[in-house]
Amino acid sequence: MGERSTSTMLFGHVETIEHRVDHLRQLRELQDETGGFTGFVPFAFVPDTTVLSHIRPASALDQLRTLAVSRIYLDNFDHITGYWVAMTLPLAQIARSYGVDDLHGTLMEEKIFHMAGSKTPQSQTVASLEKTIREAGRDPIQRDSYYRPLYS
Numbered sequence: 001m002g003e004r005s006t007s008t009m010l011f012g013h014v015e016t017i018e019h020r021v022d023h024l025r026q027l028r029e030l031q032d033e034t035g036g037f038t039g040f041v042p043f044a045f046v047p048d049t050t051v052l053s054h055i056r057p058a059s060a061l062d063q064l065r066t067l068a069v070s071r072i073y074l075d076n077f078d079h080i081t082g083y084w085v086a087m088t089l090p091l092a093q094i095a096r097s098y099g100v101d102d103l104h105g106t107l108m109e110e111k112i113f114h115m116a117g118s119k120t121p122q123s124q125t126v127a128s129l130e131k132t133i134r135e136a137g138r139d140p141i142q143r144d145s146y147y148r149p150l151y152s
Helices: 017-034 060-073 089-098 126-135
Strands: 005-011 037-044
Touching: 005 017, 017 037, 017 060, 037 060, 060 089, 089 126
Parallel strands: 005 037
Antiparallel strands: none
16 A cells, blocks of 8 residues: 555464464565565564463563574564563563664553563653663664654
């Protein structure tokens, strides 16, 4: 439809590694064709309150590997997001060294992952995100939905 948006992948539930790679392949091909994606946000499945609660959640290592492979494979994507709501802020901070260049912002009151059982905060302050980013050796930049800096 001509609009740009982020792309996502929910992982760590019933899919195989081959399914993940195929998902990335399809995103890469679509990005080559359209250039329509502003970034990629992989989400680790939170099984706690679902019918799949018997599934062990994706480990921190699995999440970091998925982010790193995404950064390498999706070299035609400008941005890879470490979604702190799903992975915790400390793990998102580490993910900055695995190809992540975005932490997805403060949010106001995240509900979807928390309805599934996520124990992370439903929001973050600008100060806490800036501190996390600086501790990772990076410079925080507030941005809009198209990754344009809000100030210089």
